[in-house]
């Protein structure tokens with residue numbers, strides 16, 4: 001595709017990147033067939049090819065309207081289109097740049113502004129989120145359905161073994177996971193301890209920055225990324241082997257810190273090193289496959305989060321781990337499609353999100369699983385209220 005970027009962005013790092021991406025797109029439209037919002041809404045501008053065209057217009061200096069913004073807002077950032085694209089168009093990166101420019105020109109108003117500000121304040125702050133969730137659990141009986149579904153029951157954390165091995169990896173606790181499902185990381189620590197790896201936590205590390213990136217708070221995302229680099233660096237210098245992600249939504253962001261902070265001279269080098277050391281839990285466990293098979297005939301439906309399959313391009317690894325542990329995996333129709341969680345999308349775009357959840361659960365439950373497993377706290381907490389069967393992180397089934 002030919003481009004002629006406007007002066008405000010031409011020659012900048014973001015402009016060069018956007019230009020490179022846009023020029024790769026040949027407008028073939030293969031991506032539209034695998035886009036969940038295009039499938040639901042049937043509008044070219046709610047599919048990747050249309051959104052790419054809208055962003056091209058914006059970057060070429062055409063007027064930006066609320067309509068443009070709403071078509072970009074409706075994108076789940078699932079990146080299913082990237083997996084399908086034969087030309088290697090990095091749609092996710094282009095959207096990050098496009099949304100930033102659009103949000104600078106079309107200020108958020110009314111409830112949209114309030115909702116985004118509240119999410120940016122509450123979600124990344126693990127303590128604040130945990131406190132509000134406690135209050136929410138008390139008030140749950142009188143809440144409207146949309147909020148009720150977001151209030152999960154309190155769960156306990158199991159044993160986290162003392163760090164006793166020479167091999168050490170850090171795990172990101174993140175923002176919402178310690179409150180919603182505190183045993184996920186402890187289960188990872190128990191499993192890795194059993195194969196000779198100690199899992200440790202950098203106390204000052206927190207939200208990966210995804211919330212800001214998805215909610216028009218690019219600066220907030222950079223602050224989170226810098227804080228995490230600072231928090232992990234002493235561990236890196238003392239021989240840490242890897243930084244492990246148990247939520248693929250965080251993993252895809254931390255793996256991108258090198259790019260995110262590339263123009264920050266103080267952080268660029270360390271951020272790149274952190275990105276290079278970042279691994280999804282499945283890639284570590286795959287090197288230490290379970291030797292003891294489970295004795296039950298539990299049928300597991302593994303829902304691969306978009307961030308795992310389209311973002312990190314890791315497909316089939318968790319399935320292999322679960323099979324080697326003795327679980328029977330059920331079939332899921334259209335497993336490449338998003339469940340509608342997509343970070344804070346389920347709160348900001350409840351109708352589309354709700355329809356995608358309904359479709360996903362129907363596809364998952366068709367083959368009668370006993371339990372649903374996934375690899376991202378967002379998908380787990382989104383699917384659980386309506387699943388009718390247990391929903392767990394895959395490491396909890398193993399540990």
Ligand code: SF4
Nearest residue numbers: 025026028029031085
């Ligand atoms: S499949 Fe790739 S090249 Fe074709 S329209 Fe979509 S993004 Fe462009």
Ligand code: SF4
Nearest residue numbers: 035075076078079081
């Ligand atoms: S990221 Fe997902 S929702 Fe957005 S355009 Fe691509 S396929 Fe569609």
